Amino acid sequence: MPTTLLPFPRHVSFAADAALRCESRHDGASLTVTQPAAAPVRFALDGDVLRLLDTEADAAALSHAAMAALDAAFAHGAPRTLRVLLESREAEQRLHALGVLVRDPSGARGSVAHAGLLWQRPELYLAPSAGPYPLRYALTDGKRHPQRAPKPHGVVYARHIPWLDQTLTLRAAELERDLPLLHRWMNDPDVAYFWNEEGDEARHRAYLQGLIDDPHMIPLVAAFDDAPFGYFEVYWAKENRIAPFYDAHDHDRGWHVLIGEPAFRGKAFLTAWFPAIQHYQFLDDPRTQRIVGEPRADHVRQIANLDKAGFSKVKEFDFPHKRAMLVMLLRERFFGEHLLFPSLAPSPASPSTAQQGPNP
Numbered sequence: 001m002p003t004t005l006l007p008f009p010r011h012v013s014f015a016a017d018a019a020l021r022c023e024s025r026h027d028g029a030s031l032t033v034t035q036p037a038a039a040p041v042r043f044a045l046d047g048d049v050l051r052l053l054d055t056e057a058d059a060a061a062l063s064h065a066a067m068a069a070l071d072a073a074f075a076h077g078a079p080r081t082l083r084v085l086l087e088s089r090e091a092e093q094r095l096h097a098l099g100v101l102v103r104d105p106s107g108a109r110g111s112v113a114h115a116g117l118l119w120q121r122p123e124l125y126l127a128p129s130a131g132p133y134p135l136r137y138a139l140t141d142g143k144r145h146p147q148r149a150p151k152p153h154g155v156v157y158a159r160h161i162p163w164l165d166q167t168l169t170l171r172a173a174e175l176e177r178d179l180p181l182l183h184r185w186m187n188d189p190d191v192a193y194f195w196n197e198e199g200d201e202a203r204h205r206a207y208l209q210g211l212i213d214d215p216h217m218i219p220l221v222a223a224f225d226d227a228p229f230g231y232f233e234v235y236w237a238k239e240n241r242i243a244p245f246y247d248a249h250d251h252d253r254g255w256h257v258l259i260g261e262p263a264f265r266g267k268a269f270l271t272a273w274f275p276a277i278q279h280y281q282f283l284d285d286p287r288t289q290r291i292v293g294e295p296r297a298d299h300v301r302q303i304a305n306l307d308k309a310g311f312s313k314v315k316e317f318d319f320p321h322k323r324a325m326l327v328m329l330l331r332e333r334f335f336g337e338h339l340l341f342p343s344l345a346p347s348p349a350s351p352s353t354a355q356q357g358p359n360p
Helices: 059-075 089-098 175-186 189-195 201-213 267-284 300-308 331-336
Strands: 008-013 022-026 031-034 041-046 049-055 081-085 101-103 111-114 137-140 143-146 155-161 166-172 217-224 227-236 253-259 290-293 312-318 323-330
Touching: 008 059, 008 155, 022 059, 031 059, 041 059, 049 059, 059 081, 059 089, 089 101, 089 111, 155 267, 166 267, 175 189, 175 201, 175 227, 189 253, 201 217, 217 267, 227 267, 253 267, 267 290, 267 331, 300 312, 300 323, 323 331
Parallel strands: 049 081, 253 290
Antiparallel strands: 008 022, 022 031, 031 041, 041 049, 081 111, 101 111, 137 143, 155 166, 166 217, 217 227, 227 253, 290 323, 312 323
């Protein structure tokens, strides 16, 4: 049975780039997209068909609005495959070139949009970038790995979260701006239990500066509508301490997390940021096919949450400081099973499930 899309007051697309940002609104009859310096575009969503109603926008603006409409529709419960009727050959060709639309295999009129393809378009969620960094190998401490791109600055990822009506952002950490936050969070007993990094501000200054200087690590601060709530470390696995324990590929990535603000440790927030950090890692470089993690092998609750988020248990192994479980998420599974909006969301977070530190 086709899903009926319920009305929603707004949905923000292309949230990381003000020049591209769009807002969609659905009143139960039509889905209207507004965008900078372009005419509004109205669509009808009937079951599994997204159909253009009217617009004075040109083909470029229409294709941009169609991406926003699809983003909003998929985020608010539309079927994960939609037939799209735009009445503009040029707009459809633009979207076919991006992989947003594909030919309908049945030969029916119009084209088909798949959520798992749309969610791989980086411009919908990432800040503008130069694209994948050219491949050139380097050696670090005897490890051969691709030379990594220069560190990003500012917001790197943004996505509107429908059930919160807030925008989740990830931005590159800055020493002076973020040191007070990190210092306070690292000394929270719930965080310190898993991270083992409590201490004075000088220790945390050296810690954060070391990560900012390390080419294989990206420290990130997460916020909902500009309210910082957590800290992530995203790393390239090939240069990381995890590499000797499995066959690390050139563009495998991994991550650590702490949720510093207790008010943001509930289920509604967990189901927003948990898949978002995986989404960012897959979008940041399309060559990334796998994301790995190394929680404590006896941390049953955390491993259960990772399992629900699509991570497979690979094996147990011994770090010098802990017995760990190697877990792995495949790109094909994340997008193919629509885990950006998982149907089986992780259970409510407690302090023990909202932290995955490097030194537990």
